[in-house]
């Protein structure tokens with residue numbers, strides 16, 4: 397496939413998925429009036445403008461560009477055939493799990509992943525609320541590392557495209573498509589699983605990391621089902637000012653800087669950078685693992 401083919405297919409799929417988001421937006425904010433436009437869509441749309449402006453001065457390679465780099469350095473290739481697509485999907489999902497786990501467990505990386513988790517409601521445009529710093533980071537893991545493992549660029553491209561479209565659907569408003577998804581819940585990440593991922597309930601935090609299948613979360617023990625007796629509370633544990641783009645995008649970094657400045661010695665400063673959010677040099681940890689242990693205690 398040529399670069400024009402990739403661009404054309406990517407453009408068509410992007411336009412169709414944006415059309416679905418527009419329908420969701422119209423239904424939620426105009427027809428049913430179940431969400432306020434500014435509350436549900438203000439942040440993602442403000443951030444989309446910022447992402448566009450920053451891409452003018454700071455071009456990102458994107459997953460395809462990174463995949464081309466990785467393929468050039470790959471020591472072998474998986475070749476052609478149906479097995480390549482299956483292994484390609486598993487490898488892509490493995491690196492998806494790794495980058496997403498790191499994004500939750502390393503505080504420095506949480507600072508750039510947290511804007512995606514800040515909203516207290518879900519809509520399919522929430523992916524546009526990401527920090528601009530997360531885009532090359534995603535491209536490195538999903539494109540470069542997957543292709544470096546021998547997955548052909550074409551397979552990386554189509555799996556990544558499926559991930560983008562399905563990833564949008566994972567965030568569809570619970571007010572528009574509530575409930576569960578029958579047998580799909582046993583195999584695929586559905587909006588139900590991903591709503592749990594966006595919860596700030598202690599029981600649900602740091603779970604359901606992949607975006608297409610349940611395989612790696614099941615294997616690594618990070619799969620957390622939605623419980624009938626505990627509805628999801630969306631968002632992150634700090635107070636967020638939903639009207640402030642600066643607060644959503646940068647407050648985690650400001651809090652990290654404050655902790656770094658106050659921490660005595662290099663060892664403690666490194667702890668704040670690389671240990672999970674909630675780690676404290678005083679030993680009074682409030683990490684998710686710590687809170688889960690308290691929850692499980694009799």
Ligand SMILES: [Zn+2]
Nearest residue numbers: 496500509513
């Ligand atoms: Zn996440």
Ligand SMILES: [Zn+2]
Nearest residue numbers: 512567590594
């Ligand atoms: Zn999400």
